[in-house]
Amino acid sequence: MPRKNFDLIVFDWDGTLMDSTATIVACIQAAAKDLGLPVPDDKQAAYVIGLALPDAMQAVIPGLEPKHYPHMVERYRYHYLTKDKGLTLFDGVREMLSDLAQEGYFLAVATGKSRVGLNRALDAANLLSVFDATRCADETFSKPHPAMLQELTRELGQDMRRTLMIGDTTHDLQMAVNAGASGVGVHYGAHSGPELEALNPLFIASSVPELHTWLRENA
Structure with a gap:
């Protein structure tokens, strides 16, 4: 060619x-749930895929106190690292x-x-x-x-x-x-x-x- x-x-x-889309969505939702924050629906969570992780967390749950976002990132990474080996x-x-x-x-x-x-x-x-x-x-x-x-x-x-x-x-x-x-x-x-x-x-x-x-x- x-x-x-x-x-x-x-x-x-x-x-x-x-x-990996479904896995990323589930991990974003799990991170929010861990912290007692509003849990985004599938469409909201999928929309921020592709952004840098800190930017994605701010976009998916806007308006939080800034202190919450690093915790969201940490919890997301925790959940993702338990699942990423199964991705294909x-x-x-x-x-x-x-x-x-x-x-x-x-x-x-x-x-x-x-x-x-x-x-x-x-x-x-x-x-x-x-x-x-x-x-x-x-x-x-x-x-x-x-x-x-x-x-x-x-x-x-x-x-x-x-x-x-x-x-x-x-x-x-x-x-x-x-x-x-x-x-x-x-x-x-x-x-x-x-x-x-x-x-x-x-x-x-x-x-x-x-x-x-x-x-x-x-x-």
Whole structure:
């Protein structure tokens, strides 16, 4: 598949490559319950996935005294670390990444996870050697700020106009817009198709195999 439009393909992690949305939602809800705070519903909790963890906690339960948010983060991490070993990649992810790497694309990850969290996930999935660069929310500005994409393109010597961001949330697609990159959405993760469509992505995939097919034909 000769490259038509892009040289660098950047993936979000949770809800795009890793089937973790339901687990993250449950952990956010459990953290709020532990602290006797209002428990967000599934949609509210899913909406903040992709943001840096402190930002996500402030967004999901706004208006609390600032002292509560670090405790929310701590309780979330406690619950997540009891569950993350059971998480798996979406079907077709490994084959898609292998195909793209063999075709010579630069591959990267831009995620709301911490560096420690992403490295754990990459190691567990045996994908540490697949990506040319990665950027995490505790290393720079949180999505939808364009910094992650700006830093990745600089690190890899790539042109933003030939960079594609793929993610399951409006935060991912808005980051692409803010950076001047192209965006593709997937609606099997945290945000719905209509929410993603509002940001005019090039395509919205309903599964990893559908995303893989689109990339073969268009990337």
